[in-house]
Amino acid sequence: MAIQCSGAVGGRGGSDGSSGSDGSSECGGSGECEGSGGSSGHEAHASASVPVPVPSPSAGLVPLLALACGSSVATVYFAQPLLVTLGERFALGSGLLGVITAVTQLGYAAGLLTLVPLGDLLDRRRLVTCQLGLLALALLGAGLAPGAAALLGALAVVGLLAVVAQTMVAAAAALAPPARRGRAVGTVTGGIVTGILLARAAAGVLADLAGWRAVYLASAGVTAVLALLLRRVLPRVRRQPGCARRRTDGWWPRRSPCSPAIRCCGSGARSPCWCSRRSARCGVAWRSP
Numbered sequence: 001m002a003i004q005c006s007g008a009v010g011g012r013g014g015s016d017g018s019s020g021s022d023g024s025s026e027c028g029g030s031g032e033c034e035g036s037g038g039s040s041g042h043e044a045h046a047s048a049s050v051p052v053p054v055p056s057p058s059a060g061l062v063p064l065l066a067l068a069c070g071s072s073v074a075t076v077y078f079a080q081p082l083l084v085t086l087g088e089r090f091a092l093g094s095g096l097l098g099v100i101t102a103v104t105q106l107g108y109a110a111g112l113l114t115l116v117p118l119g120d121l122l123d124r125r126r127l128v129t130c131q132l133g134l135l136a137l138a139l140l141g142a143g144l145a146p147g148a149a150a151l152l153g154a155l156a157v158v159g160l161l162a163v164v165a166q167t168m169v170a171a172a173a174a175l176a177p178p179a180r181r182g183r184a185v186g187t188v189t190g191g192i193v194t195g196i197l198l199a200r201a202a203a204g205v206l207a208d209l210a211g212w213r214a215v216y217l218a219s220a221g222v223t224a225v226l227a228l229l230l231r232r233v234l235p236r237v238r239r240q241p242g243c244a245r246r247r248t249d250g251w252w253p254r255r256s257p258c259s260p261a262i263r264c265c266g267s268g269a270r271s272p273c274w275c276s277r278r279s280a281r282c283g284v285a286w287r288s289p
Contacts, residue, residue: 060233061172061175061233061234062172062176062183062184062187062188063187064226064229064230064233065168065171065172065187065188065191065230066187066188066190066191066192066194067191067226068128068132068164068165068168068191068226068230069165069168069169069188069189069191069192069195070165070191070192070194070195070196070198071195071219071222071223071226072132072135072161072162072164072165072168072195072223073162073165073192073195073196073199074195074196074198074199074202074219075135075139075158075162075199075219075223076104076105076108076158076159076162076199077196077199077200077203078199078200078203078215078216078219079100079101079104079155079203080101080200080203081200081201081203081204081207082203082204082207082212082215083097083100083101084097085207085212086100086151086212089212090147090148090151091148092148099152100151100152100155103152103155103156103159104155104156104158104159105159106156106159107155107156107157107158107159107160107162108159108160108162108163109159110159110160111159111160111161111162111163112163112166114160115131115160115161115163115164115167116163116166116167118167119166119167119170119171123236124167124170124171124174124234125230125231125234125235125236126236127164127167128164128167128168128171128230128234129227129230129231129234131161131163131164131167132161132164132223132224132226132227132230133224133227134157134161135158135161135162135164135223136220136221136223136224136227137220138154138157138158138161139154139158139216139217139219139220139223140216140217140220141153141154141157142154142155142158142216143213143214143215143216143217143220144213144217165192165195168188169185169188169189169192171234172184172185172187172188173185175235202215203215206218
């Protein structure tokens, strides 16, 4: 429930008695809003009026994310043109060949439910690079699998970690400025579709040239390189749960460090700030739409 807080700014006390009483109840008993001088009041007003800018991505970040998305999603479909070869290699009957693709799809479904929501809680740079690194290890395990059980387990983990593509789509949308957000999301999504379309053809050609193991080993190497590149170019975004900045068009995705004090957003007694119990805890100046 929002309350009005108009503590003393620029050495002047609030002229509204009811506002002063509300401010004392929420701001520490005596209007402990920041901004004891006129300049600090103007600075608080500017910080509340102008949202924190999202760091613009570099020119090559979006194409790199598109390439990483296509490479990650392609790992889910590598086994489809290799079913006959894998069945002969591991002595699997025709009724068990469908299990090879099924475990990968089930792993992907589990990743959508468990790993994708972590993008709203953790640093996306660390999450993306860690998932790509683990995906490279899972692909390496699939390429070196000595038996059917090891292959199925590795493919299940590959499907689980391939959902990193969805996290990268969200990262591209969050990092791109509003004027280029649609283009960024379209480019990264196009990389996913391209990876799905080319995965079967690339796996079939490479398996004919160097064997089925080369498909997963080469993909492991490409994924590891992409993980290192994204670790270098992705910006680090620190998140603090429970402290969100609000704009007039919705929730601002960047987080603000918590502070026990409320920041008044006015330069005078007639420029109050709107705050709630949550903003009082987080130290975030909220403006009413």
